[in-house]
Amino acid sequence: MRGEKTIDLGFDIKVSVGGEYVHESEVTVRAPGLDKFQVHTKMQAYVGKALAGIAGMRGQLQDAAQDTNEDEQDTNKDEQDVMVLMSMGMSGDDYTEFAAFARKSLTNSKLASVGENAKLTDEAWLEIEAQGGMEAVMRILSAFTDFFFDALASKPENGKGKSLTSASHIKGRSTKKKPEPTPG
Secondary structure: OOOOOOOEEEEEEEEOOOOEEEEEEEEEEEEOOHHHHHHHHHHHHHHHHHHHHHHEEEEHHHHHHHHOOHHHHHOOOOOHHHHHHHHHOOHHHHHHHHHHHHHHHHHHOOOOOOOEEEOOOOHHHHHHHHHHHHHHHHHHHHHHHHHHHHHHHHOEEOOOOEEEOOOOOOOOOOOOOOOOOOOO
């Protein structure tokens, strides 16, 4: 799942780098590694919970998808869609807890940076919200959360390019008795 995504905010924000303010317009988010194991596992759990909630609404989502314009379906996935999916699959309290955890995980962390060198601080979050509204904040959270959706969509493989899961069923013991040989 390793990787990083850069979000072009479309506007500049002021951030402190080495005691001086600079203007930056990009935020980069990074997938957590073993050093951020708790973040990784908790984000997986949140995404799993949301997907379970969405699976329960599958029929409703299929009906809604048929009603949308085909042109909208052909466009690239908007980063905002990830947070919308999360909110659809979770209760209000669960979604609020998840969003706060994702934001906290990115704040003052190596998991996010503004420009090349600045940390994504509380002050930077406020600047982002002031310049681009909550939509800009959600774009950043969506890009981070998308790592976990991508990880669920990709199939793990062994070194030989074969899936780690078996396509055939594991054979269990038969409960039927073998026919006894007839005396000869």
